[in-house]
Amino acid sequence: xxxxxxxxxxxxxxxxxxxxxxxxxxxxxxxxxxxxxxxxxxxxxxxxxxxxxxxxxxxxxxxxxxxxxxxxxxxxxxxxxxxxxxxxxxxxxxxxxxxxx
Amino acid sequence: xxxxxxxxxxxxxxxxxxxxxxxxxxxxxxxxxxxxxxxxxxxxxxxxxxxxxxxxxxxxxxxxxxxxxxxxxxxxxxxxxxxxxxxxxxxxxxxxxxxxxxxxxxxxxxxxxxxxxxxxxxxxxxxxxxxxxxxxxxxxxxxxxxxxxxxxxxxxxxxxxxxxxxxxxxxxxxxxxxxxxxxxxxxxxxxxxxxxxxxxxxxxxxxxxxxxxxxxxxxxxxxxxxxxxxxxxxxxxxxxxxxxxxxxxxxxxxxxxxxxxxxxxxxxxxxxxxxxxxxxxxxxxxxxxxxxxxxxxxxxxxxxxxxxxxxxxxxxxxxxxxxxxxxxxxxxxxxxxxxxxxxxxxxxxxxxxxxxxxxxxxxxxxxxxxxxxxxxxxxxxxxxxxxxxxxxxxxxxxxxxxxxxxxxxxxxxxxxxxxxxxxxxxxxxxxxxxxxxxxxxxxxxxxxxxxxxx
Numbered sequence: 303x304x305x306x307x308x309x310x311x312x313x314x315x316x317x318x319x320x321x322x323x324x325x326x327x328x329x330x331x332x333x334x335x336x337x338x339x340x341x342x343x344x345x346x347x348x349x350x351x352x353x354x355x356x357x358x359x360x361x362x363x364x365x366x367x368x369x370x371x372x373x374x375x376x377x378x379x380x381x382x383x384x385x386x387x388x389x390x391x392x393x394x395x396x397x398x399x400x401x402x403x
Numbered sequence: 404x405x406x407x408x409x410x411x412x413x414x415x416x417x418x419x420x421x422x423x424x425x426x427x428x429x430x431x432x433x434x435x436x437x438x439x440x441x442x443x444x445x446x447x448x449x450x451x452x453x454x455x456x457x458x459x460x461x462x463x464x465x466x467x468x469x470x471x472x473x474x475x476x477x478x479x480x481x482x483x484x485x486x487x488x489x490x491x492x493x494x495x496x497x498x499x500x501x502x503x504x505x506x507x508x509x510x511x512x513x514x515x516x517x518x519x520x521x522x523x524x525x526x527x528x529x530x531x532x533x534x535x536x537x538x539x540x541x542x543x544x545x546x547x548x549x550x551x552x553x554x555x556x557x558x559x560x561x562x563x564x565x566x567x568x569x570x571x572x573x574x575x576x577x578x579x580x581x582x583x584x585x586x587x588x589x590x591x592x593x594x595x596x597x598x599x600x601x602x603x604x605x606x607x608x609x610x611x612x613x614x615x616x617x618x619x620x621x622x623x624x625x626x627x628x629x630x631x632x633x634x635x636x637x638x639x640x641x642x643x644x645x646x647x648x649x650x651x652x653x654x655x656x657x658x659x660x661x662x663x664x665x666x667x668x669x670x671x672x673x674x675x676x677x678x679x680x681x682x683x684x685x686x687x688x689x690x691x692x693x694x695x696x697x698x699x700x701x702x703x704x705x706x707x708x709x710x711x712x713x714x715x716x717x718x719x720x721x722x723x724x725x726x727x728x729x730x731x732x733x734x735x736x737x738x739x740x741x742x743x744x745x746x747x748x749x750x751x752x753x754x755x756x757x758x759x760x761x762x763x764x765x766x767x768x769x770x771x772x773x774x775x776x777x778x779x780x781x782x783x784x785x786x787x788x789x790x791x792x793x794x795x796x797x798x799x800x801x802x803x804x805x806x807x808x809x810x811x812x813x814x815x816x817x818x819x820x821x822x823x824x825x826x827x828x829x830x831x832x833x834x835x836x837x838x839x840x841x842x843x844x845x846x847x848x849x850x851x852x853x854x855x856x857x
């Protein structure tokens with residue numbers, strides 16, 4: 303029976319690895335990013351008033367968010383939401399969005 | 404497919420649970436134990452093959468961690484899909500074959516939209532490989548990590564996600580109850596109640612008074628009663644012009660209040676009266692036979708009465724032991740894991756989410772954060788500190804939308820508003836802004852329902 307705890311230990315390492323691999327199939331969403339798809343469709347659809355942002359260049363998204371945050375660009379909810387994220391957080395979200403095609 | 408060693412997990416030694424997977428707590432303990440250098444050294448000579456060969460054959464099972472999700476609404480259905488896409492084995496338990504969405508159901512009441520527009524099925528979710536079990540969960544054993552269904556079947560899980568929405572507290576208002584709701588509909592769960600209220604409004608004689616009773620906080624969809632009041636007022640204005648609407652409220656302030664009041668003054672003056680708590684607005688009893696609403700100060704006879712009763716977390720939350728004395732579920736704001744039962748996560752309306760309102764948007768956002776945390780926890784990895792967003796649109800009239808938005812992060816054990824962010828639509832805004840927000844509301848509904856069910 304001495305080897306049993308060892309067997310347990312070995313079995314446990316791969317479990318963690320398997321789940322991590324599975325989650326890593328898509329890049330992990332940075333803080334706040336997963337909420338975007340509440341309004342912004344992940345796939346383009348006709349006649350939607352809210353723009354499709356998945357796959358847009360990160361620099362473009364980051365610039366837009368900076369303009370919303372500074373009040374230089376008018377909007378409805380985005381001016382209020384952009385102020386909840388630092389430039390670094392915004393950049394991370396923008397980079398993640400670019401990869402969401 | 405042949406199970407790889409990575410997919411192998413030893414079953415529980417508990418003879419009562421043959422073949423069941425180990426509860427995650429034990430896996431974590433073992434993963435931690437495995438970090439001991441002594442043990443690692445001991446493993447040196449063992450190859451995967453030799454290790455497999457020393458295990459008794461029945462001990463080899465699929466290692467894919469199993470998550471059970473209870474409740475197939477905006478929160479639960481989202482969580483199930485996110486967990487499945489992360490590679491987990493997911494079972495979704497939902498009692499109904501079709502989901503009837505609450506957002507935009509106030510438009511159905513006002514005759515602006517068919518109820519069918521609120522129906523969403525589970526075909527796309529099933530196609531994704533999620534096991535859909537149409538049943539009611541009746542018991543949860545948090546120790547054994549096992550869910551029992553109404554027919555006696557059992558589902559074991561490594562982690563459980565509860566998204567049961569709300570239960571109406573029919574006992575909280577003297578005179579009210581499930582039978583009384585046939586006379587005085589709540590219409591706070593969309594479906595037949597929504598149509599009943601609509602039929603009553605259509606059938607009512609012009610010149611009558613419609614009364615809405617609004618509960619104290621917290622309840623599902625904080626601005627919902629006021630959007631409903633707005634759209635019923637719009638219905639009366641266009642269809643029953645001599646009728647009035649009285650809103651009896653158990654509180655003195657409410658979501659988007661100044662915006663609603665501004666819109667009411669502009670569109671429905673002399674037609675819509677709101678009475679708050681201080682003015683005697685709290686309904687203390689109802690008399691369904693005569694459609695009478697009783698407050699401490701007056702009795703209000705109604706031609707149509709919409710009674711929105713106080714609420715608590717969906718029933719399974721109490722059964723699972725994750726609801727506290729408030730009737731709602733305290734959670735960790737990073738993982739949405741219950742503060743009362745390990746291994747059970749609670750999202751959506753049932754959860755005590757601090758500053759986040761009980762909305763479909765919140766449930767969807769929470770589901771995504773919760774699912775990511777569950778994946779990390781199953782991998783023995785610390786979940787990252789999240790940020791979440793909520794946006795709620797309300798219609799004051801067709802083509803007249805207003806919104807409230809917020810950004811949230813964990814602080815002092817709760818989800819707190821990020822200061823300087825969020826807030827409501829501006830009070831001073833051109834009509835064009837209201838039109839735009841009405842269009843955004845419609846887009847939001849199409850997008851989120853496609854995200855969750857499409």
